[in-house]
Amino acid sequence: MSDYRVLPGPEHFLPPAAASMGIRLPNPGEAHINGVITSEEAAYEEAARQFLMAKVPTIFPGPLVLWAWNEKAAKKATAIRHLFNTLKECVQPGQKPMLIPMPDYRPKYPKINPEVEINPNHPNLTIWHNKIDCCIFVGVHCHQANLSLKIIRGGTSCYTIAMCAQAGHEDAMLSIRDTSVEKIMRLADTIKRLKGTVQPRLASAN
Amino acid sequence: MAEIKSVIGTQNKKGQTYTDTWKMMNEAPRTPSFFTGSEVIKEALRRASCDVMIAYPITPQSEAAALIGELFAEGYIGDYFRGESEFAVMSQCAGSAFGGARVFTTTAGPGTMRAMENFPMWAGARLPIQMIVTCRGINSPLSIQPDTLEIAYLLNTGMLVWHAETAQDFFDWILKGYMVSEEPDVHLPLALCCDGFFVTHTKDVVNLTPADMCLPPYDPYRSPVPCMDMECPPVRMMRDPFVMKSNYISYATHASWQQEIWAAVERSRKHSIHWLNGLIDTENTDADIVIVASGTAVSQGREAIRLLEDEGVRCGLVKVKTLRPWPEEEIREATKNAKHIFVPEFNVTGWLAKEIRASVPNHQRVHAGPHVCGGMTMPPEIIVSEIKTALGMKTFSLAGRGS
Numbered sequence: 001m002s003d004y005r006v007l008p009g010p011e012h013f014l015p016p017a018a019a020s021m022g023i024r025l026p027n028p029g030e031a032h033i034n035g036v037i038t039s040e041e042a043a044y045e046e047a048a049r050q051f052l053m054a055k056v057p058t059i060f061p062g063p064l065v066l067w068a069w070n071e072k073a074a075k076k077a078t079a080i081r082h083l084f085n086t087l088k089e090c091v092q093p094g095q096k097p098m099l100i101p102m103p104d105y106r107p108k109y110p111k112i113n114p115e116v117e118i119n120p121n122h123p124n125l126t127i128w129h130n131k132i133d134c135c136i137f138v139g140v141h142c143h144q145a146n147l148s149l150k151i152i153r154g155g156t157s158c159y160t161i162a163m164c165a166q167a168g169h170e171d172a173m174l175s176i177r178d179t180s181v182e183k184i185m186r187l188a189d190t191i192k193r194l195k196g197t198v199q200p201r202l203a204s205a206n
Numbered sequence: 207m208a209e210i211k212s213v214i215g216t217q218n219k220k221g222q223t224y225t226d227t228w229k230m231m232n233e234a235p236r237t238p239s240f241f242t243g244s245e246v247i248k249e250a251l252r253r254a255s256c257d258v259m260i261a262y263p264i265t266p267q268s269e270a271a272a273l274i275g276e277l278f279a280e281g282y283i284g285d286y287f288r289g290e291s292e293f294a295v296m297s298q299c300a301g302s303a304f305g306g307a308r309v310f311t312t313t314a315g316p317g318t319m320r321a322m323e324n325f326p327m328w329a330g331a332r333l334p335i336q337m338i339v340t341c342r343g344i345n346s347p348l349s350i351q352p353d354t355l356e357i358a359y360l361l362n363t364g365m366l367v368w369h370a371e372t373a374q375d376f377f378d379w380i381l382k383g384y385m386v387s388e389e390p391d392v393h394l395p396l397a398l399c400c401d402g403f404f405v406t407h408t409k410d411v412v413n414l415t416p417a418d419m420c421l422p423p424y425d426p427y428r429s430p431v432p433c434m435d436m437e438c439p440p441v442r443m444m445r446d447p448f449v450m451k452s453n454y455i456s457y458a459t460h461a462s463w464q465q466e467i468w469a470a471v472e473r474s475r476k477h478s479i480h481w482l483n484g485l486i487d488t489e490n491t492d493a494d495i496v497i498v499a500s501g502t503a504v505s506q507g508r509e510a511i512r513l514l515e516d517e518g519v520r521c522g523l524v525k526v527k528t529l530r531p532w533p534e535e536e537i538r539e540a541t542k543n544a545k546h547i548f549v550p551e552f553n554v555t556g557w558l559a560k561e562i563r564a565s566v567p568n569h570q571r572v573h574a575g576p577h578v579c580g581g582m583t584m585p586p587e588i589i590v591s592e593i594k595t596a597l598g599m600k601t602f603s604l605a606g607r608g609s
Contacts, residue, residue, distance in 0.1 A: 014461055019469035024476060025391055063432070105438045107456070121459040142390055142430035143332055143466060150462045166390035166428060171469075 006035040006173050008157045015154040017146070018170040025168045031176045032168065040183075043176050047136070047161050048190040050174070051087060052198035054134030054159070058098040059084055060118050064165065065139030066101055072181075073139075079184040080138060086188040090195040098130060102137075105144050123148040124155045133201070136161040137172070138179065146171045163187070213422055218255065220281055222420040227385050230421070231378065231481075236413035243406040246373045247312070247338060248273035249414055250380035255421045257284040257307035262295045265350040266402035267312040267340040274310070292317035296324035296337075303333035304434040306426030308384065311335070314402055315342035318356045322363075328395040329364030329467050332431050334387040334424075335395040336380065337365075340402040341501075341552075343580055351581020352401045354501060357529065358557035364467040366396040366474055367530040368482075369500040373410045375527075376400060381421060382481040390428045392474040394467070401502040401552055430470075475531040485533035488540045490522035495593060496544040498537065498562055500526040503550045503584065510550075510589035521593065526558070534565045546596055547572045550589050554579040 002022025009015065019025075023035040031043030051057040061080050068074040087097045100118050107121045114129035120140070127135070135158055137145050142164065149160050149171035161176075162169035163184065168177035176183060213224045225234070230253075241249065247270040251259070259278065261271035278286035284307070289295035292313055302309045313321060318339055328335055343349030344356050360367050366387055370376045379398055387396040400406065432438050478485055489511075497507040504525045511521045524540045526533060541547050541562075549559035549572060559574030566572065576592045578584045594601040 014458070014465075017465040017469035017472075019472040020465065025473060105432075107459070122455045141432060143393075144431070146430075146466045146469065147459065147462050150465060151458060154458075154462075166430075167473075168391075 002035070004035060006153070006170065008159050008173060009153045010155050010157060011153050013154070015150060017150060023170040025170055026175070026177055028178060031174070032170065033174050035170060040176060043174055044187055044190040045194070047174055047176070047187060048194045049198050050134050050159050050161065051136075051191055052090065052194055053201050054095065055201055056096050056098060056130055056132045056134070057087060057091070058100055058130065058132045058135040059087075060100055060102050060135055060137050060140070062102045062137065062140030062144070063104060064141065066103055075181045076139065076184065079181045079188075083184055083188040083191075086191050090191050092200055095200050098132065100126060100130070102140055102144075105141070118148075120144040120148040123152050127152055127156045127158045132158055134159040134161070136163060137169070138163040138184070139165075142166055142169070145169055218420060222253070222418050224255070224422045225419040227381065227421055230415055230419045231381060234415050234419060236415060238411050239414050240409055241373065241412050242269075242409050243340075243373045243376055243400065244270040244273060246377045246412050247380065248277060249412075249417075250377045251277055251310060252282050252417060253415060253420045254310065254381060254384060255308060255423045256282075256310045257424070258299075258302040259283050259286045259310045260289055260295045260298050260302070261286065261312070262289050262292050262317065264292065264314050264317040266342060266406045267314045267317075267338060270338065270340070270406065271312050274312075292321040293324065296321040296328070299335045299337075300324060300328055300331065300333055303328075303335050304331070306424075306433045308388075308424035309333075309335045310338075312338040312340065314340045315344045315350070315353075315356060319344050319359065322359060325360065325363035325365055325395070325397070330463065332393045332429065332467075332470070333395055334384070334393050336383055336387065337395065337397050338380075339397050339399040340406045341399055342402040349581050350402075352403050352502075353553055353579050353581060354399070354401060354551065355553040355555065355557075355579070357399050358553070358555060360397050360399075361529060361557070361561075363397075364394065364471065365530065366392075366394050366471065366478075366528070368396065368398050368528050369526065370398060370400045370405065371501055371504045371525060373405055373412045376405065377412050377414065379482070381415075384421060384424070385481055386474055386477040388424055388428075389474070389477050390430055392470050392477060393430050394470050394474065399501070404502045471531055478528050478531060482527050484536065485526075485528045485531065486536045486540060487525040487527065488523065490520065491524065491540045492543050493520045493522040494543070494545045495519070495548065495597075496522040496524060496541050496546070497548045497550065497589065498524040498526060498541065498558070499550050500529065500558060501552065503552060506584045506586050507548075507550055507589060509586035510593070513586055513590050514593065519593070519597070519599075529561075532561065532565070537562060538566050541566055541571075544571060546593070548589065548593055548596075549574055550584060550592075551575070551577050552579060552584065553577065
C-alpha cells in the first residue's frame with residue numbers, strides 16, 4: 001500500500017495525480033479518506049464532520065445533476081437541494097454554506113465570475129474568491145472532477161469531497177462511489193445527526 | 207450499470223444473448239476451432255457487440271479487416287466502412303467514439319505510424335476505442351514482415367497497450383479488453399498488439415465461446431467526459447486548445463489533464479489484473495536464469511527453456527501481457543532471484559529490455575537479447591546460445607543454422 005496521503009494543500013506547483021502515487025479507488029461498498037480505503041459509514045461521518053467544521057462549506061453540483069436530462073438526474077438535484085438546506089439548518093452563526101454550480105466545462109477567458117460559478121479548468125479562482133475551506137463535488141463528469149480536484153489540491157487548502165456516480169475519485173480527500181439519491185440523503189441525515197457536536201473552525205483557510 | 211444489467215439475458219437482432227461478460231469468458235462452454243489469427247479476430251468481433259468498424263488495407267491486418275466486412279454483411283456490426291488512409295480511419299474512429307459508439311479498427315506497421323497523431327488524441331479525449339496492431343516493419347527499405355518496433359512508439363501515447371502471444375490470447379483479450387477500457391475510471395483506448403504473420407497468418411486451435419452469446423453493449427453515459435459536444439472539452443479544446451492561451455492557468459490545466467490520462471492508465475491496473483488473471487504469467491521464477499518476453503518471443507523463450515532443460519540448465523519464464531499498464535512490481539518480484547535476465551525481442555532497439563532495466567534493481571543482470579528484426583524468425587537455439595554464452599558455456603555458431 002502507498003505511503004502517499006491525499007491531504008489538503010497547497011501541495012505543490014504541480015501536484016501528482018493520486019493514482020500515480022499508488023492510491024487505489026475503493027471497491028463497491030467502500031469509500032476512501034485521504035487515500036485510505038474505509039467503510040462508507042466512516043466516510044459519511046467524516047464528510048459531515050468536515051462540513052460542520054468548515055467556515056464556508058460549499059456544494060458544487062455539476063452538469064449531470066443540474067440539467068434534468070433524465071428522471072434520475074432530476075431526483076438527484078432535489079436531493080442535493082435538500083442536502084444544502086440541511087447544511088444551512090445545521091451550521092452555526094459565522095459559517096456560510098454556499099451552493100455554486102459547475103454548469104459546464106468550457107474554458108472561460110479572460111476569467112469566470114467566481115461569485116456564481118466554478119469551472120474545472122481554474123477551480124482555484126472560485127475557492128480563493130469565496131474563501132471556501134470545504135467543498136463537495138457531485139454530478140461532475142469524472143475526468144473533469146479529477147482535473148479540478150488536482151488543481152484545488154495543488155493551490156488551495158480546501159478540503160475536497162467527491163460523491164461520484166461511478167468508481168470514486170482518489171484525487172479528493174474523501175470520496176464515496178456509486179452515488180445515488182439515497183446516498184445523498186444519507187449524508188444529509190448524518191449532518192443533521194451530528195449537528196451541534198462539531199466545533200466550527202474560527203479562521204478561514206486559504 | 208443498472209441500464210446495462212437490464213439487457214443481460216435479452217437478445218440482439220441476430221439472436222445473440224447479451225451475457226454477463228465474466229460468465230461468458232469463464233463459465234460458458236468453449237468449442238475448439240482451428241483458425242488463423244485473422245479469423246479469430248473476426249470471431250471475437252462477432253461476439254463483441256461492436257457498433258462501428260473502420261478499415262483500411264495494410265498487410266498483415268488486411269485479411270482481418272476484410273473478414274470483419276463479412277460480419278457487417280451478416281449483420282453483426284452496426285456500421286463498417288473504409289477510410290481514405292490510416293490517419294483518416296483513426297480520426298473517423300474518434301468521431302464514432304465521441305458519438306457514443308463501441309469502435310474497433312485494425313492497423314499495422316507504417317499504418318500505425320501514419321495515424322500516430324490520433325493516438326494521444328484518443329487517450330486525451332478518453333475514447334475507449336480498440337485497435338488491433340499486427341506488428342510489422344516500419345522503416346525503409348520496405349518490409350511487411352514481423353517486427354515489433356512500432357509498439358515502442360505506442361507506449362507513451364496514453365493508450366493501454368497489451369501484447370498477445372497467441373491467437374487464443376487474441377480472442378480472449380479483444381473481448382476482455384473492452385471490459386477494461388470501458389470502465390469509467392479508465393475509459394482509454396486499447397492497442398492490442400500481436401506479431402504480424404506469426405499470429406495473424408498461422409492456424410492454431412482456439413477455444414471459442416458460444417457464438418450465440420455476446421458482450422453487453424457499451425454505455426456511453428458512463429463516460430468520464432460528455433459525449434460529443436462542440437462547446438465542451440475535450441472537443442472544444444481540440445479546436446480552441448489551451449496552448450493558444452498563454453497564461454499559467456491554461457498550462458496548469460493542460461498539465462492536470464495529462465496527469466489524469468496517466469492516472470487512468472494506472473487505474474486500469476486493477477481491472478486488467480481481474481480480467482487477465484494478472485499482468486504477467488510466470489514459470490519457475492526461483493531459477494537463476496529468467497527469460498522475460500512479450501508476444502511470440504514468449505513462445506520462442508518457452509521452447510528455449512525446454513532445450514536448456516535437456517542440457518541441465520534450469521530457466522524461468524515471465525510472460526509480459528500488458529505493457530501499459532506496465533507491470534513493474536510484478537516483474538521486480540518475479541526476477542528477484544534471477545542472476546541473469548534475458549529479454550528476447552523482435553525489434554532492433556530492444557525497447558522491452560530498456561523498460562525492464564528501468565524497473566529492476568541491479569539492472570546489469572538484464573541481457574538485452576537476442577534480437578532479430580526486419581522479419582527474421584527467432585530460432586529458440588539463438589536464445590539458448592545467448593544464455594549459454596553469458597554463462598560461459600560452450601555453444602556453437604548459428605550463422606549457418608546447423609554448422
